[in-house]
Amino acid sequence: MKVPLLDLKAQYKTIKKEIDEALIGVAESQGCILGPEVEKLEKSLCGYLDSKYATGVSSGTDALLIALMAIDIKPDDEVIIPTYSFFATAGVVSRMNAKPVFIDSDPVTFNINPADIKKLITKKTKAIIPVHLYGQSCDMKPIMEIAGENNLKVIEDAAQSIGTQYGDGRKAGTIGHIGCFSFYPSKNLGCFGDGGLVTTNDETLAERLKILRVHGGKPKYYHKIIGGNFRLDAIQAAVLNVKLPHLDSWTKRRQENAELYTKFFKNSGLSEEEGKLKYDEGNKVLLPKAVYKNQDLKYYHIYNQYVIRVQDRDALRKHLTENEIGTEIYYPVPFHMQECFSYLGYKKGQFPVSEWCAADSVALPIYPELSEEQIEFTVKSIKEFINK
Numbered sequence: 001m002k003v004p005l006l007d008l009k010a011q012y013k014t015i016k017k018e019i020d021e022a023l024i025g026v027a028e029s030q031g032c033i034l035g036p037e038v039e040k041l042e043k044s045l046c047g048y049l050d051s052k053y054a055t056g057v058s059s060g061t062d063a064l065l066i067a068l069m070a071i072d073i074k075p076d077d078e079v080i081i082p083t084y085s086f087f088a089t090a091g092v093v094s095r096m097n098a099k100p101v102f103i104d105s106d107p108v109t110f111n112i113n114p115a116d117i118k119k120l121i122t123k124k125t126k127a128i129i130p131v132h133l134y135g136q137s138c139d140m141k142p143i144m145e146i147a148g149e150n151n152l153k154v155i156e157d158a159a160q161s162i163g164t165q166y167g168d169g170r171k172a173g174t175i176g177h178i179g180c181f182s183f184y185p186s187k188n189l190g191c192f193g194d195g196g197l198v199t200t201n202d203e204t205l206a207e208r209l210k211i212l213r214v215h216g217g218k219p220k221y222y223h224k225i226i227g228g229n230f231r232l233d234a235i236q237a238a239v240l241n242v243k244l245p246h247l248d249s250w251t252k253r254r255q256e257n258a259e260l261y262t263k264f265f266k267n268s269g270l271s272e273e274e275g276k277l278k279y280d281e282g283n284k285v286l287l288p289k290a291v292y293k294n295q296d297l298k299y300y301h302i303y304n305q306y307v308i309r310v311q312d313r314d315a316l317r318k319h320l321t322e323n324e325i326g327t328e329i330y331y332p333v334p335f336h337m338q339e340c341f342s343y344l345g346y347k348k349g350q351f352p353v354s355e356w357c358a359a360d361s362v363a364l365p366i367y368p369e370l371s372e373e374q375i376e377f378t379v380k381s382i383k384e385f386i387n388k
C-alpha cells in the first residue's frame with residue numbers, strides 16, 4: 001500500500017468537470033489578471049471568514065510582505081515572530097530591513113507562547129506576527145491585549161489556517177489588524193500555482209493594501225506610495241472559486257482522519273492521550289492536541305498538518321519511506337539557528353521548545369482523500385519500527 005504525504009490528483013478527480021470549465025472560462029475571457037474572478041473570490045472569502053475586507057495577492061509570502069508595507073514598517077523596526085515557522089514569516093521582516101525578534105513555541109500547540117512576548121518588547125517594537133501553525137489558532141486574546149497596551153500591530157500568518165476558529169469562535173486571520181493567507185497547492189485551499197490573500201476589518205488599511213498591490217498607484221500611474229506587483233491571477237481565483245464551496249467538507253475529512261490516527265495510536269499502545277509532553281512506556285508517540293476542541297467549534301483545528309513527535313525521528317522516517325509512506329518535517333531548523341540569521345546573534349539552546357520540536361516532530365499524511373486503511377497501515381508501520 002502506498003501512502004503519499006499529499007495526493008492532489010485525488011482531489012482534482014472529484015471536481016474535474018467544474019475546474020476544467022472554470023479554466024476554459026478564463027482562457028476564453030482572456031482577462032488574465034485580477035478582474036471578476038478575483039473580485040468574486042474576495043467577496044466569498046469575506047463572507048467565509050467574516051472579514052470586512054479581503055484582497056487577493058500573488059502568494060502567502062507576498063501577503064505577509066504587503067501587510068508589513070501597509071503598516072509602514074521601517075528599517076530597524078522590530079517585529080516579534082516565532083522562531084518556529086515556515087521561512088516566509090521571517091524572510092519578509094528582513095526584506096523590509098526590519099529586525100526579526102524571535103520567540104519560543106508552546107510545547108503543546110507549537111504556536112507562540114503569549115507569556116513570552118512582553119519581555120521582548122522594546123521602544124523599537126512595531127508588530128507581532130503570530131503564526132497559526134498546522135491549522136490551529138494561536139491564543140489571540142492575550143496577544144491582542146499585549147499589542148493594545150504597547151501600540152503594536154498584529155499581523156496574523158494564517159497561511160496554514162483558512163477557516164480555523166479561535167476559542168471565541170472568530171476565525172484566524174480576522175482577529176489582528178491584518179490576516180495573511182496562502183493558496184499554495186498544499187494548503188487546505190490551494191490553487192494551481194501561487195496565490196494569497198490579505199484580510200482586514202480596517203478601512204484605511206484595506207485601501208492601502210489595494211493600492212500597494214498595484215505598485216502603489218492610484219489612480220493608475222500616479223504614485224503617492226511605493227508598492228509592488230502583488231496581483232493575483234484570474235486563473236488562480238477561478239480555481240479557488242470552484243474549490244471554496246468544498247473546503248468545509250474537506251476540513252471535516254481531515255478532522256476525521258485525525259480522529260482515526262488517535263484511535264489507532266491508542267489501540268496500538270503507542271499513545272495514551274493527545275497532547276502528552278513526555279515519552280514513557282505508554283507514550284512512545286506524542287500526539288497533537290486540538291486545544292479548542294471541546295468548545296463546540298466546528299473548525300477548532302483544520303489539520304493542514306498532522307504532526308507527531310517521536311524519539312529517533314530520522315530513523316522512523318527512513319523506515320516509513322521504505323514502506324512508501326510519505327512524511328515531512330515542518331520545520332527541521334528554527335530561524336534562530338538558520339545561517340542567514342546568524343547576524344542576529346542568537347545561540348543554539350536559546351529556544352529549547354522549538355529546538356525540541358525541530359528534532360522530534362514529523363508530519364504524517366492527513367489529506368482529505370486518505371483512506372482509513374492507509375491511516376491504519378501508517379500507524380502499524382510506526383509500531384513495527386518502535387517495537388523493533
Ligand SMILES: *Cc1c(COP(=O)(O)O)cnc(C)c1O
Nearest residue numbers: 059060061086088159160182184
Ligand atoms: C505556506 C506558508 C507561507 C507562505 O505562503 P506561500 O504562498 O508559499 O508564499 C507563509 N507562512 C506559513 C506559515 C506558511 O505555511
